[in-house]
């Protein structure tokens with residue numbers, strides 16, 4: 015049996031390394047800060063029992079992501095409409111400062127509009143890469159596709175994004 | 187872009203994402219190509235531009251509550267285990283002594299003795315199956331409650 019001190023260390027390590035990314039995932043699906051914080055807490059407490067910590071070189075994010083996504087979707091199903099719904103730019107900026115810089119807000123709003131134009135499959139992979147900070151390996155595990163497919167899908171999604179960004183771009 | 191450039195497009199993306207294996211021999215081919223091909227250099231820069239435009243800033247840290255909740259759950263599970271032990275161990279001892287006395291004495295009938303044996307065997311079989319099931323469940327079910 016693992017000692018209590020060691021278990022605490024492992025838990026602290028897990029939270030320290032993944033908290034921000036898991037919270038971002040929950041916020042993305044729930045669009046509500048306090049619910050997202052609750053779900054994130056739940057994810058870590060549950061995940062601790064499930065994760066195989068003996069495989070030290072493997073990222074724990076895929077299982078955390080999948081749990082956060084499912085728990086968030088379940089929460090939405092059980093709760094119905096949210097009372098607090100965060101605006102898109104706040105979700106995508108990971109920033110809760112309402113007086114945040116105007117240009118930044120503008121930029122995020124533009125990107126958000128473009129993301130909405132993308133096909134689901136393209137948007138999903140762009141968000142995993144840019145918003146969840148996933149490695150190719152992590153995306154491959156989350157989407158259950160080979161790494162080669164991750165690279166080519168990401169490439170074509172980015173090409174579309176680039177073309178659309180050029181449409182609204184005001185020059186470098 | 188030439189078709190030769192097409193062969194490098196995924197590697198350029200890997201470079202921009204910091205996922206290129208620099209020890210791989212084909213990586214030096216890429217750098218050689220980049221040094222001579224303006225289009226591919228532009229491709230790399232425009233990828234970096236996209237990356238910078240969608241970059242997420244700042245990171246959130248957990249509140250102390252999460253760790254307190256974790257501590258609470260840990261200690262409650264330890265207490266539960268101790269509770270089970272405190273009930274189970276004396277129970278087994280009492281039953282054991284009772285059985286020992288019953289069989290040593292020899293005054294009770296064969297029927298009672300064999301019924302007791304049957305009950306004990308039944309309990310042991312159930313116990314083994316429950317434990318086996320639990321172990322199997324915790325081993326295989328990494329993705330329990332998880333739908334992709």
Ligand SMILES: [Zn+2]
Nearest residue numbers: 191223225226
């Ligand atoms: Zn080239």
